[in-house]
Amino acid sequence: MESEILKVITQGATDYFAQVGGQPALTHPAYLENPKSTPVDDFSALIGISGRYRGCVYFTAPRALLTPLLERLGERTREDSLYADLAGEISNTIAGNARRQLGAGFMISVPILLRGRPDELQFPRGVDCFVVPIEWGGQRARLVFAIRQEEAA
Amino acid sequence: MEPMKLLVVDDSLIMRRSIERLLRSGRFSEIRTASNGQQAFEEFRTFRPDLITMDITMPLMDGLTAVDTILRDNPEARILVVSALADKSTAVEAIKRGALGFLLKPITPESLNEAIEDIL
Numbered sequence: 001m002e003s004e005i006l007k008v009i010t011q012g013a014t015d016y017f018a019q020v021g022g023q024p025a026l027t028h029p030a031y032l033e034n035p036k037s038t039p040v041d042d043f044s045a046l047i048g049i050s051g052r053y054r055g056c057v058y059f060t061a062p063r064a065l066l067t068p069l070l071e072r073l074g075e076r077t078r079e080d081s082l083y084a085d086l087a088g089e090i091s092n093t094i095a096g097n098a099r100r101q102l103g104a105g106f107m108i109s110v111p112i113l114l115r116g117r118p119d120e121l122q123f124p125r126g127v128d129c130f131v132v133p134i135e136w137g138g139q140r141a142r143l144v145f146a147i148r149q150e151e152a153a
Numbered sequence: 154m155e156p157m158k159l160l161v162v163d164d165s166l167i168m169r170r171s172i173e174r175l176l177r178s179g180r181f182s183e184i185r186t187a188s189n190g191q192q193a194f195e196e197f198r199t200f201r202p203d204l205i206t207m208d209i210t211m212p213l214m215d216g217l218t219a220v221d222t223i224l225r226d227n228p229e230a231r232i233l234v235v236s237a238l239a240d241k242s243t244a245v246e247a248i249k250r251g252a253l254g255f256l257l258k259p260i261t262p263e264s265l266n267e268a269i270e271d272i273l
Contacts, residue, residue, distance in 0.1 A: 019259045073167060074174045082167060089165045092210065093258050096237025104242045110164060110212050 002128060005147050006030055008101045009057065010132055012094035013143055017136045021069055025141075028133040035123040038131060038144045042066075043080075044114040045088035046121070047095040052105030055124045055147035058114065059091035065139035084113045094143065124148060156182030157203035157273070162193040162219065163235070164211040168258075172206055172235070175262050176269070190214030194222050197230070204273065207252070209236040209243065217250060224251040231272055235260060 010027045017025035033039075044060035066083050075082055088111030095108045114121065123129050123146040132143040159181040161172045169186040177184060185200050187193040190207075191214040197205065205223065209216035216234060223230050234247040237258040244255040256268040 016259055019261065070167075073171050075167070075170070085166045089167050089258075092165070093237040096210065096258065097239045099243070100239035102240075104238075104240045106240075108210060108238075110210055 012097040025136040043087040045091040045111040048109035051107035057145035061141035160202035163208040190219030
C-alpha cells in the first residue's frame with residue numbers, strides 16, 4: 001500500500017509542476033525519515049487524511065522555489081501570506097488528485113499552514129514516514145507523508 | 154456580449170486571485186470572491202451572480218453543501234465546481250447536486266475558459 005500511495009503522490013507532484021510551472025518536477029527516490037526530524041523549509045502546508053486512510057501529508061518548500069510559481073500565476077506582490085497560501089494550494093492539489101487512484105475514501109482536510117516546526121506536527125504512530133524530494137527550477141522542495149490504510153471493518 | 158457577474162469561491166487566496174485575473178478581461182464586468190461556502194451563500198443572496206466557481210474542500214461550509222444551499226435558494230444558479238478532488242464519484246456528486254460542470258485543479262486558462270463556455 002505504501003508503494004501505491006508513494007507512486008500516486010509522486011505523480012501528483014510531477015503533474016502539478018508540469019501544469020502550473022510549465023515543466024515537470026524531477027522527483028528523487030523517497031527515503032524513510034524519523035518523524036521527529038522531517039524537513040521543514042520556509043513555507044509548509046499539511047493536509048490531514050481520514051476515511052479509509054489515516055495520516056497526513058505535507059509539502060514544504062523554500063521561498064526561491066515558490067517565487068517563479070507565483071509569477072506564473074500572475075502574482076507580482078511578494079507577501080509571506082501568498083507564499084504560505086501557495087504551499088497550501090500545492091499540498092491540497094497533490095492530495096486531492098491522489099483520489100483519482102485511491103478513491104473517495106481518501107478524505108482530505110483543508111490545508112493547515114505551518115510556521116517553522118510546530119509541536120502539532122504529529123504523525124500517526126507505527127506508520128513509516130516518507131520524504132520525497134522534488135526538484136524544480138534548480139530548487140528543492142519536499143513532500144512528507146505518513147499514511148496507513150485502515151483495516152476493513 | 155452582455156456583461157455578466159461572477160462569484161469566485163475558494164479558500165485559497167491564490168486561487169481566488171488567479172481565477173479573477175484570468176476572467177476579469179473577459180465577459181465578466183463585476184467579480185466578487187468568497188473564501189468558504191457560508192460566505193459564498195451570503196454573497197450570492199446580495200450579488201446574484203450569473204456564474205459561480207466553487208471549490209469543494211473549504212472551512213466552515215464545504216462546496217458541495219454550498220451548492221445545495223444556493224440551489225435551494227435559486228434553482229437557476231449556474232455553478233462550476235473547481236476542485237482538486239480527482240475521483241470520479243466527487244464529480245458525479247457535484248453534478249447530481251446541480252452543479253453544471255466540474256473542473257479539476259490545477260486549472261489552466263484554457264481549461265477554465267472552455268468549462269465556462271460550456272456552461273454559459
